[in-house]
Amino acid sequence: MISGEQGRYRIDGAITMNNANAVLEEGLAKFGDAAEVDLSALGETDSAAVSLLLEWRRVNPALKFIGCPDNLKSLVTLYGVLELVQ
Incomplete structure (x- = not known):
């Protein structure tokens, strides 16, 4: 589900x-101290996706999300x- 590195x-x-x-x-296992996460390939999302992004950001304040699809936006x-x- 999550691909990439460095x-x-x-x-x-x-x-x-x-x-x-x-x-x-x-x-949580993959993202280091700072990371960029591309969300453009996300399909179906619900309120759990919002909670997940908030938790990742809480743990890693430097985390940046790019390519947010319209449904998540x-x-x-x-x-x-x-x-x-x-």
Whole structure:
């Protein structure tokens, strides 16, 4: 689900309640002190994806998210955390 290395990663597929814990743990294991995470290949997302991004950022404040797809952008806007993906 998460590919890449040396601070540059890409997430492919869905992040929903069904797999959020596994994706969270995978990201925590892969992302170092600073990383850039490309979200452009994300498919289906729900509120669990927003929680996951917030937790990754809490653990790693230098983490940068790029390529936010429209469906996720709608969710982060709804929850008032659009700055998370900008």
